[in-house]
Amino acid sequence: MKITRVRTLLSTAPQRDIFMKSRVRRSAAFILIETDTELVGLGETYAGYFVPEMVPEIVKFYEPILVGQSPMDVDVLSRRMFTSGKFWARVGLGSIVLSGIESALLDLKGKALGVPVYELLGGRCHDTLPCYATGGTSPHDRGELEGKVSQYLSLGFHAVKLGAGTYRGPGHPIVGSRTPQEARDVEVSKVEFLRQRFGDSFQLNLDAHMDFLGEADHVWNLATAQFVLKALETYPIGFFEEALPYTDMRAYGELRKSTTIPVAGGETLTSLEEWRDWLEHKPFALAQLDASFMGGIMNFIKIARLCELQGVSIATHAWSSTPGVAANLHAAFACRNTAVCEMAAYNPTRPELNTHIVAPLLTDLWIEPPVIENGRIRLADTPGLGVRLPDGFLDKHPFEPGSGEFSSVTGKILQP
Numbered sequence: 001m002k003i004t005r006v007r008t009l010l011s012t013a014p015q016r017d018i019f020m021k022s023r024v025r026r027s028a029a030f031i032l033i034e035t036d037t038e039l040v041g042l043g044e045t046y047a048g049y050f051v052p053e054m055v056p057e058i059v060k061f062y063e064p065i066l067v068g069q070s071p072m073d074v075d076v077l078s079r080r081m082f083t084s085g086k087f088w089a090r091v092g093l094g095s096i097v098l099s100g101i102e103s104a105l106l107d108l109k110g111k112a113l114g115v116p117v118y119e120l121l122g123g124r125c126h127d128t129l130p131c132y133a134t135g136g137t138s139p140h141d142r143g144e145l146e147g148k149v150s151q152y153l154s155l156g157f158h159a160v161k162l163g164a165g166t167y168r169g170p171g172h173p174i175v176g177s178r179t180p181q182e183a184r185d186v187e188v189s190k191v192e193f194l195r196q197r198f199g200d201s202f203q204l205n206l207d208a209h210m211d212f213l214g215e216a217d218h219v220w221n222l223a224t225a226q227f228v229l230k231a232l233e234t235y236p237i238g239f240f241e242e243a244l245p246y247t248d249m250r251a252y253g254e255l256r257k258s259t260t261i262p263v264a265g266g267e268t269l270t271s272l273e274e275w276r277d278w279l280e281h282k283p284f285a286l287a288q289l290d291a292s293f294m295g296g297i298m299n300f301i302k303i304a305r306l307c308e309l310q311g312v313s314i315a316t317h318a319w320s321s322t323p324g325v326a327a328n329l330h331a332a333f334a335c336r337n338t339a340v341c342e343m344a345a346y347n348p349t350r351p352e353l354n355t356h357i358v359a360p361l362l363t364d365l366w367i368e369p370p371v372i373e374n375g376r377i378r379l380a381d382t383p384g385l386g387v388r389l390p391d392g393f394l395d396k397h398p399f400e401p402g403s404g405e406f407s408s409v410t411g412k413i414l415q416p
């Protein structure tokens with residue numbers, strides 16, 4: 001079997017969650033690998049969510065490296081793509097786009113052999129894994145906050161992740177805490193409210209997105225992060241994510257040493273080498289890996305094994321659409337040290353519960369969706385990644401230029 005063509009398919013679809021009001025549509029970039037047989041491979045790069053317009057150009061650069069080659073030699077081909085650009089393909093966007101191509105190769109290989117991708121990665125280590133619903137932002141209004149958490153728990157999740165710090169998401173005003181005391185009070189009162197309302201029946205995780213918008217006034221430094229986390233230690237917190245920007249791996253290492261709350265991070269690291277350098281500083285108790293971002297599924301596995309050797313648990317990061325989420329789940333199920341999987345707040349096999357959300361990119365692409373029940377997720381054993389683009393999907397949800405999240409963020413910064 002030989003690769004004949006590598007295509008980028010862009011799509012923009014509605015994505016409305018009544019609790020995340022500003023998000024009304026989102027984009028995704030799929031990679032389709034065609035062969036001289038009937039088999040095709042489908043993958044996704046998370047770059048499609050941020051900068052969809054740029055993905056096809058980068059894929060065109062990689063395509064000649066793949067055409068004429070056997071898609072079965074996944075690791076050799078990814079390394080060839082990785083080193084091909086001399087400098088630009090090894091980090092950032094070059095590597096993020098490569099993630100989608102590599103996942104498509106593994107999808108194809110799984111389909112060719114008739115096995116799910118996790119079988120290609122050492123096999124399934126878990127029947128089910130704990131998962132949590134991503135709440136994205138954290139409404140200031142207590143009624144809204146309560147409604148959101150109740151809705152997410154009623155979907156079958158036992159854990160939720162909410163925003164922390166100053167992040168309110170694209171389109172929301174940035175209502176930041178300007179002093180460490182304010183920052184502490186905002187977090188403590190939110191956690192106290194949720195514990196009073198819901199008791200200890202669910203796991204609460206917080207994500208401060210400190211690398212996201214880079215508003216200097218609102219970014220916590222090490223001292224502030226330590227101050228806030230210290231105050232939260234009396235409450236059960238599952239993990240605290242991105243309490244610091246990614247500018248200083250040593251600061252993450254210091255933060256982790258100084259708190260009993262599990263420090264999580266990693267969703268913006270784009271290569272094996274970057275991960276290796278970070279892990280030397282023991283920055284995370286929970287390393288959050290994303291196969292649709294960090295150069296692919298094999299990189300996920302390699303870093304997960306390195307974490308395992310260091311006694312560190314891993315989690316999936318999941319903000320891509322279905323093929324990206326599927327890539328992460330297959331990798332997660334093949335790692336013994338997976339602690340938890342991130343999921344968008346919907347239940348793929350219980351559509352009647354998803355009354356709060358409209359998101360075709362999340363719901364319509366599974367061949368057989370994973371089951372979420374009692375706070376845990378079970379992955380189907382469909383060959384490859386278990387995903388497909390349904391007939392007519394791209395006609396129904398055509399790409400709209402300017403729909404990447406990066407576009408809206410840039411617009412917001414330019415027009416304060």
Ligand SMILES: O=C(O)[C@@H](O)[C@H](O)[C@H](O)CO
Pocket residue numbers: 134136207209267317318319342405
């Ligand atoms: O951990 C998460 O799911 C978030 O940090 C998302 O990646 C982010 O909001 C996307 O812009």
Ligand SMILES: [Mg+2]
Pocket residue numbers: 207209241242267
């Ligand atoms: Mg995050």
